Amino acid sequence: MANNFEEDDKSDIDDINLDEPDEEPPLSKDKDVKKKLRLNLPQEEPERASSIHIVRTPFQKTLYYIKVIFLCGIWLVMAVLLPTMPLEKMEGFLTTIFPNETKTIIINPKRISRSALGLRAYGPFLVSVHASKTDAGVNKHMTAYLEKAIFDASGKNITNVMLVSNVQYFMLTNIEQMDYVKPVKVYGHFSMTNYTAEASEKVQLQLRMNTNIDRELTMKYFFERSLDAHTGIILGGLVLAFLYISIVWELINRTFVSIIAATLAIAVLGFMRSWPNVSKIIKWMDTETLLLLFGMMVLVGVLAESGIFDYFAVQAYRISRGHIWPMVNILCFFTATISAFVDSVTMMLLIAPIIIKLCEVMQADPVLVLMFLVIYANVGAASTPVGDPPNIIITTNSFISAHDVNFGNFMLHTLPCVLLALLQTYIQIRLTFRKLGVVPYKATAESELRQGVHAWERAAAAIQPYSPDTKQLKKVLKQKAQRVKEHIRKLGTRRTTTANYEETLAELRASHGIRNKTLLIKSVIAFAFVMTLFFMHSVHGLHQLSLGECALLGAIMLLILADVRDMEAVLGRVEWSTLIFFGALFVLMEALSEIGIIAVLGQMVEHVVRSVSEEQRLLVAIQLLLWVSAIASAFLDNIPVTTMMIRIVISLSQNKELHLPLHPMVWTLALGACFGGNGTLIGGSANVVTAGVAEQHGYSFTFKRFFCVGFPLMIGNVIITSMYLYVCHVCFEWHDPPLD
Numbered sequence: 001m002a003n004n005f006e007e008d009d010k011s012d013i014d015d016i017n018l019d020e021p022d023e024e025p026p027l028s029k030d031k032d033v034k035k036k037l038r039l040n041l042p043q044e045e046p047e048r049a050s051s052i053h054i055v056r057t058p059f060q061k062t063l064y065y066i067k068v069i070f071l072c073g074i075w076l077v078m079a080v081l082l083p084t085m086p087l088e089k090m091e092g093f094l095t096t097i098f099p100n101e102t103k104t105i106i107i108n109p110k111r112i113s114r115s116a117l118g119l120r121a122y123g124p125f126l127v128s129v130h131a132s133k134t135d136a137g138v139n140k141h142m143t144a145y146l147e148k149a150i151f152d153a154s155g156k157n158i159t160n161v162m163l164v165s166n167v168q169y170f171m172l173t174n175i176e177q178m179d180y181v182k183p184v185k186v187y188g189h190f191s192m193t194n195y196t197a198e199a200s201e202k203v204q205l206q207l208r209m210n211t212n213i214d215r216e217l218t219m220k221y222f223f224e225r226s227l228d229a230h231t232g233i234i235l236g237g238l239v240l241a242f243l244y245i246s247i248v249w250e251l252i253n254r255t256f257v258s259i260i261a262a263t264l265a266i267a268v269l270g271f272m273r274s275w276p277n278v279s280k281i282i283k284w285m286d287t288e289t290l291l292l293l294f295g296m297m298v299l300v301g302v303l304a305e306s307g308i309f310d311y312f313a314v315q316a317y318r319i320s321r322g323h324i325w326p327m328v329n330i331l332c333f334f335t336a337t338i339s340a341f342v343d344s345v346t347m348m349l350l351i352a353p354i355i356i357k358l359c360e361v362m363q364a365d366p367v368l369v370l371m372f373l374v375i376y377a378n379v380g381a382a383s384t385p386v387g388d389p390p391n392i393i394i395t396t397n398s399f400i401s402a403h404d405v406n407f408g409n410f411m412l413h414t415l416p417c418v419l420l421a422l423l424q425t426y427i428q429i430r431l432t433f434r435k436l437g438v439v440p441y442k443a444t445a446e447s448e449l450r451q452g453v454h455a456w457e458r459a460a461a462a463i464q465p466y467s468p469d470t471k472q473l474k475k476v477l478k479q480k481a482q483r484v485k486e487h488i489r490k491l492g493t494r495r496t497t498t499a500n501y502e503e504t505l506a507e508l509r510a511s512h513g514i515r516n517k518t519l520l521i522k523s524v525i526a527f528a529f530v531m532t533l534f535f536m537h538s539v540h541g542l543h544q545l546s547l548g549e550c551a552l553l554g555a556i557m558l559l560i561l562a563d564v565r566d567m568e569a570v571l572g573r574v575e576w577s578t579l580i581f582f583g584a585l586f587v588l589m590e591a592l593s594e595i596g597i598i599a600v601l602g603q604m605v606e607h608v609v610r611s612v613s614e615e616q617r618l619l620v621a622i623q624l625l626l627w628v629s630a631i632a633s634a635f636l637d638n639i640p641v642t643t644m645m646i647r648i649v650i651s652l653s654q655n656k657e658l659h660l661p662l663h664p665m666v667w668t669l670a671l672g673a674c675f676g677g678n679g680t681l682i683g684g685s686a687n688v689v690t691a692g693v694a695e696q697h698g699y700s701f702t703f704k705r706f707f708c709v710g711f712p713l714m715i716g717n718v719i720i721t722s723m724y725l726y727v728c729h730v731c732f733e734w735h736d737p738p739l740d
Helices: 002-009 046-050 058-084 229-248 254-271 278-284 287-304 308-320 324-339 344-362 366-381 389-395 407-432 445-462 468-490 501-511 517-537 547-562 567-572 576-595 597-611 614-636 638-654 662-676 685-696 703-731
Strands: 016-019 036-039 093-097 103-106 116-123 141-151 158-163 168-171 184-191 203-211 217-225 442-444 493-495
Touching: 058 254, 093 103, 093 203, 141 184, 168 184, 229 254, 229 576, 229 597, 229 614, 229 703, 254 576, 278 576, 287 308, 287 344, 287 517, 287 547, 287 567, 287 576, 308 324, 308 344, 308 501, 324 344, 324 366, 324 407, 344 366, 344 685, 366 407, 366 662, 366 685, 366 703, 389 407, 389 638, 389 662, 407 662, 407 703, 517 547, 576 597, 576 638, 576 685, 597 614, 597 638, 614 638, 614 662, 614 703, 638 662, 662 703, 685 703
Parallel strands: none
Antiparallel strands: 016 036, 093 217, 103 203, 116 184, 116 217, 141 158, 141 168, 141 203, 442 493
16 A cells, blocks of 8 residues: 555656766776766657747737737836936925914915825824815814915005815814824825916915914925826726736736836826835835744744654644544634734744645645635734734824723723634635535646646756856756646646555655754744744833844844855745735835825715714714725735724724714724735735745645635624624723723
8 A cells, every 4th residue: 555655646757866877987097986967857859848838829819919018008107107207306394383373375386286286294183194175173173275365466465365275174183292292294185276377477376274273383394296186096096906907817927016016106106296215115115024024934944944844744634633624623723823922924934834735645725725724814813912913003003002902902802703703714614615524635737746847947047057067957957847837738637545544644654754853953942032022022011122023033043053054045945926025015005095095995984974973973983994994905905904094093083073982993993904804815914925835835826716715704704893893882882991
């Protein structure tokens, strides 16, 4: 039976063997026998083997040319907009508005663009958000609008004053905090009527500002050229549609299309005369998350060399006795529990390689099981302030942390809902995928051999053709990859077979064990150090280091202990395409936020909440915040959505006319943003990381398949959360946290 297992497990790809020659080469008189590299290759014509020929149908050729022409058109737009748009240096001005006084500022007509003007201000404002068009009423606010002053023939006396723009309202912080609060950035957009920049010299454009507070207000302001807000939103929506169409239908590599979309969004900002400088773009990239990913990828890459993932896979197979569902259930609930204290991104980086090995052993679908795990990780991470990036953003906000939102009451309010969501997720998965543990996984030839193709191609790409030998080796590796691709097309779908449990376990123990115990001990020391720092990060007063800095310190520690000399091999295990995708996605979402797409969602929520009666406002606010944050997080990434929605939560809670408590809206936003990350592949950071690890092992993690699995589960999560919040905060009014 063992022989049969070896035959079944034999690869379709010939190995590159380093072994002794059959005869001693008569090259020298000494007795030194040199090893040589023997490549076991079938005899083929070199021209045929080295050529990479893709056969396309006429329809595929048409689609290919359409795609190339379309991408060239996009490149042409970027190539024209980026170099030709004028880069204007904004000049800031300080001003003070006194009580019961209207400040008048004369505006140069050259600043007007397309009958619109943008205003950016820094001061003691409540939240960094686009100005509201609704009267702030009894709330402390600053009012701004544009007027046209018409002079007489002498040009000295004003004969008439006309309002030529919409009125903007900027919410102000409490008067007691104005002297020491940090300046907050706000935006205002003025659409003008009855005025053109080519007006007569007898017409003067003025910015008028006043407040309803009984003390002076000092701020710094900038004028910006501005497109009409609707035009910017339409352009931003087109960029977002291009990104999703390309990813959903797999027209372009997702890393490449994210770079194109981010560049397009920056070009749109330039078209709107709101150029971001390089330092601002770098800040958009969220180096904290990228540093965390890089450090953990290095740690996991070195740890994998010890063979610990193979060992864990064998032990999991032994514990589950070869049954798939017990293994999946244990791993899913374990992942959900640990993700509450170790962020879900780190958790998936650690556990994904183990799951892939285990699924290969048990003939289970690795992609489907990984999807289950990342969904459980996102749900479990919602229960604590450190489990998911949106929760970290919410709880570290200065306004929210100052209003008694801490680790204890956060977990007290979110944990019951998370437990209900985990139960709902388990039931829904078992009902939807009943055949997972009954019908053996059918692995196509492509899925079985893709790993080998990936290995050959990466090896060929890593070789620099500096000498004839390296050129020949690079050519041979490319030939090998192409030959396997041709073999894939010839093979059909085949069913994997599993030997009986005892013999399979014996074979696995013999071939999948710890390969380097010394490296394993060093890796455990480094990981223990990192995990200790992670847990300290969740304790108040012990989080001076960010999570990314903790991961980087651990990676440096492990590289020192392991005495790694081949850094290229270590860096080769880092998923650079995933890091680049994250960086480009962060830039894209922040650019769309600058354009105003995300702000529109917040304004819609605020408008609807204001329109209902006082008795229904809390119910409407909770349901709107939950569903808008969940759906938006699924399609726009939950990090920028959380950053924007938290401003809306603060604004609603500080509006004295609405009388809305802060804490229920905080729990609502946290649960909605975390659960919404399960909706699509790019909805959560852990999703993208898991997809990168799977593709590194040769398994395709597509947007469409994740959507089919994750989106129905996300809808179920949000429905459960909606009922939970209704019972707790509308029926029983459990608003204020009992913990200090």
